[in-house]
Amino acid sequence: MSKYGIGQPVLRFEDPRLLRGQGRFINDVNLHGQAHAVFVRSPHAHAKINSIDIEEAKKAPGVVAVLTGHDVVADGLGMPKANMPRKRPDGKPMYAPQRPPLVTDRVRYVGDPVVMVVADTLAEAKDAAELVNIEYDPLPSVTATEDTVKPGAPVVWPDCPDNISNNVERGNKAATDEAIKGAAKVIKRRYVITRVHAQYMEPRGTLATYDQGEDRLTLYADVQYPHRVRNMLAQNVFKVPESKMRVIAQDVGGGFGTKGWQYVEHRLTLWAARKLLRPVKWTCERSEAVMADEHGRDNIGEIELALDKDNKFVALRLNMLANIGAYVGSDRNLLSPFGMIGTVLGVYLIPKAYINVVGVLSNTNPTAPYRGAGRPEAIYLIERLIDDAARELGIDRIELRRKNMLPESALPYQSPVGPFYDCGKFEENLDMALKLADVAGFAGRKAESQKRGKLRGLGIVNAIEQAAGTAQPEYAEIRFNPSGTAALLMGTKAQGQGHETMFKQILHERLGIDPKDVQYIDGDTDRVAFGMGTNGSRSTVLGGSALFMAAGKVIEKGKRIAGHLLEAGEQDIEFKEGNFTVKGTDKTVPLKQVAMAAFNPTKWPKGGFEGGLYENATYLGQKDTFPNGCHICEVEVDPDTGEVKLDRYSVVDDVGTVMNPIGLKGQIHGGVAQGVGQILSEQVVWDRESGQLLTASFLDYAMPRADTMCSMEIKSNPVPTQYNPLGAKGAGEAGTVGAMPVVMNAIMDALAPLGVKDVAMPATAQNVWRAMQEAKG
Known part of the structure; x- marks a missing residue:
């Protein structure tokens, strides 16, 4: 097709206005007469609230209202809750404490909101918030994941004395235990995966307004699921019909899963706007974000790999502690890693497996999906374990992987812990990556590093992830105008991924419409009829497939109009590259002309034809997709300081049909950067004794910088899936899934000659240096 079709390297249509500062982010939206909200948050990880004195704050200049949790209760606001069927290890129902919007009795983490000014x-x-006087009685707290289940650990909730919320099991425990018991070799390790924060470019914010005449609430917010946020607010919090609630998400400066759902600030600003009869705006400042937002990761995995005498994998067992924070405000807080840990078997044939994930409560922010949502953790566990197994057994790690890799002939393959791998060329990915990364020349580069007094390490990882889940459908609508131009309305929500460009490419591929003639709309629940939003690499797979189907409906209706215009039977009309043609002739009419005719009754075919040309589709995937690939990384470590430098990075990725190679590379670059950041520098840290947050700003939370990264070689090896009409598998999280384990494996390979067995994540210079000193004894 033309330069705008599927697979073409199209530059992003969004970029010119964004680069010129013409985007409309949440802080660009202002309404006449708006007031501003500030939240007074807990400075304690755990404390009883003895009293809340707001009288001085109420008298401060400009103050409109000072609101507490008692006001929330008095007005009858509801609270969402988790609905996933879960139990505790003792068989009792899941302990899932709901999250109040403002706390009245006991705060349970640093940042818990208490008062709204x-x-x-x-x-x-801000000045009035300083006048709020809250008397706290500090209590013992627990913030470290491993401490939550130790005997005598501080209790987060009195009704849950062991701090265990729930657990999830997968696989056959008895069969796995038996296989491990009879194995020739068993490699067992404990890996700690630290907690991180999304640190998007645009911190969160809301602007809420209430129309008294229509009795209608409107929320402007940077969320990833506008329709789901609207439904939850209407049904669970305000208990009004959805028609009384509108959510508008315009440009969003990064989300990564952390902006997906509804936060307490959303409902509180709406509530205040209705009480005060004026718009209320809240903007989260950078210094507030780590305290106010949900976090990602934070789990500890004890994992065992059993092998036979020929070094074939026979079984895997994983017991994991997952820190879910102080509250379970919705199912979101249960999704990661519980929902995605099944890919812990990687791309390998492991016939017996058992996984047990225990969700523990702590005096920390709730955790929720963050780029990868459990899949980076899963691949980190299996790929680190394979490297450690190869090192312990004295065998080549590439050959150990190759020996146990699922061959193409074994696909489709049903994993013993849930995932269904339908297609992929895993060994081909590995071979392509080995060549792309010039692994054959590694020995020479290692020797050159040694001459300069540096340690060089090589990491090799085979990654796979479960994406585009089939539990939720997605929506697309194509709405033509009488002039022949069109509006494209999508139920997904962009946060920087380039959705407008990608969806216009799909539309152009199907209908031949010039992208300049297409208006792109998303994020507004009044304009877009339905949508489940953007998460889990689902937008192309599900949203794109819905668009594909809607375009098919346009073609079918267009054939009837074209047949009338061309004086031919509908069955004799074919459509290709934007034109309707009578088969076997040169008689043709472009889609734009057909669209214009659809609004002109004098050009309608007879026989009860319904005019207009606007079609929609709702698509539910047949099966989850499994993007996969191979990452290879080389690092240099300074043995004197422990400093780690990335030197080379190569990726071979299979994300199914590639929509736009430029966009795909951008997604992989960004995903790799976030995985690298977690391994080398990022971590949310609390003081273990006091529970004080130590990494609330960029002075202490170390983000990766441009000089942290190195150049990347990226190559695609697409194997389209048959389970959606586009053959797409999803690309948004693939980079992170491979980056975390491959960088750490490279570091461990560099340090292995020194006898280093493990390095605490993140592998900062201090942590690496400390590991080297401990290895020296």
Whole structure:
């Protein structure tokens, strides 16, 4: 097709306005007469609230209202809750404490909101917040995951004395135990995966307004699931019909899963706007974000790999502690890693497996999906374990992987812990990556590093992830105008991925429409009829497939109009590259002309034809997809300081049909950067004794910088899936899934000659240096 079709390297249509500062982010939206909200948050990880004195704050200049949790209760606001069927290890129902919007009795993490101050200006709201006097009685707290289940650990909730919320099991425990018992070799390790924060470019924010005449609430917010947020707010919090609630998400400066769902600030600003009869705005400042937001990762895995005498994998067992924070405000807090840990078997044939994930409560922010949502953790566990197994057994790690890899002939393959791998060329990915990364020349580069006094390490990882889940459908609508131009309305929500470009490419591929003639719309629940939003690499797979189907309906209706215009039977019309043609002739009419005719009754075919040309489709995937690939990384370590430098990075990825190779590379670059950041520098840290948050700003939370990264070689090896009409598998999280384990494996390979067995994540210079000193004895 033309330069705008599927697979073409199209530059992003969004970029010119964004680069010129013409985007509309949440802080760009302002309404006449708006007030500003500031939240007074707990400075304690755990404390009883003895009293809340707001009288001085209420008298401060410009103050409109000072609100507490008692006001929330008095007005009858509801709270969402988790609905996933879960139990505790003792068989009792899951302990899932709901999250109040403002706490009245006991705070349970640093940042727990207690008081909401609303004033005419932001400065006045901040000044008044300083006058709120809350008397706390500090209590013992537990913030470290491993400490939560130790005997005598501080209790987060009195009704749950062991701090265990729930557990999830997969696989056959008895069969796995038996296989491990009879194995020739068993490799067992304990890996700690630290907690991180998304640190998007645009911190969260809301602007809420209430129309008294229509009795209708409107929320402007940077969320990833506008329709789901609307439904939850309407049904669970305000208990009004969805028609009384509108959510608008315009440009979003990064989400990564952390902006997916509804936060307490959303409902509180809406509630305040309705009480005060004026718009209320809240903007999260960078210094507030780590305290206010949900976090990602934070789990400990004890994992065992059993092998036979020929070094074939026979069984895998994983017991994991997953820190879910102080509250379980919705199913979101149960999704990672519980929902995605099944890919812990990687791309390998492991006939017996058992997984047990225990969710523990702590005096920390709730955790939720963050780029990869459990899949990076899963691949980190299996790929680190394979490297450690090869090292312990004295065998080549590439050959150990190759010996146990699922061959193409074994696909489709049903994993013993749930996932269904339908297609892929895993060994081909490995071979392509080995060549792309010039692994054959590694020995020479290692020797050159040694001459300069550096240690060089090589990491090799085979990654696979479960994406585009089939539990939720997606929506697309194509709405033509009488002039022949069109509006494209999507139920997914972009946060920087390039959705507008990608969806216009799909539309052009199917209908031949010039992208300049297409208006792109998403994120507004009044304009888009339905949608489940963007998460889990689902937008192309599900949203794109819905668009594909809607375009098919346009073609079918267009054939009837074209047949009438061309004086031919509908069955004799074919459509190709934007034109309707009578088969076997040169009689043709472009789609744009057909669309214009659809609004002109004099050009309608007879026989009860319904005019207009606007079609929609809702698509539910047949099966989950499994993007996969191979990452290879080389690092240099300074043995004197422990500093780690990335030197080379190569990726071969199979994301199914590639929509746009430029966009795909951008997604992989970004995903790799976030995985690298977690391994080398990022971590949310609390003081273990006091529970104080130590990494609330960029002074202490170390983000990766441009000089942290190195150049990347990226190559595609697409194997389209048959389970959606596009053959797409999803690309948004693939980079992170492979990056975390491959960078750490490279570091461990560099340090192995020194006898280093493990390095605490993140592998900062201090942690690496400390591991080297411990290895020296």
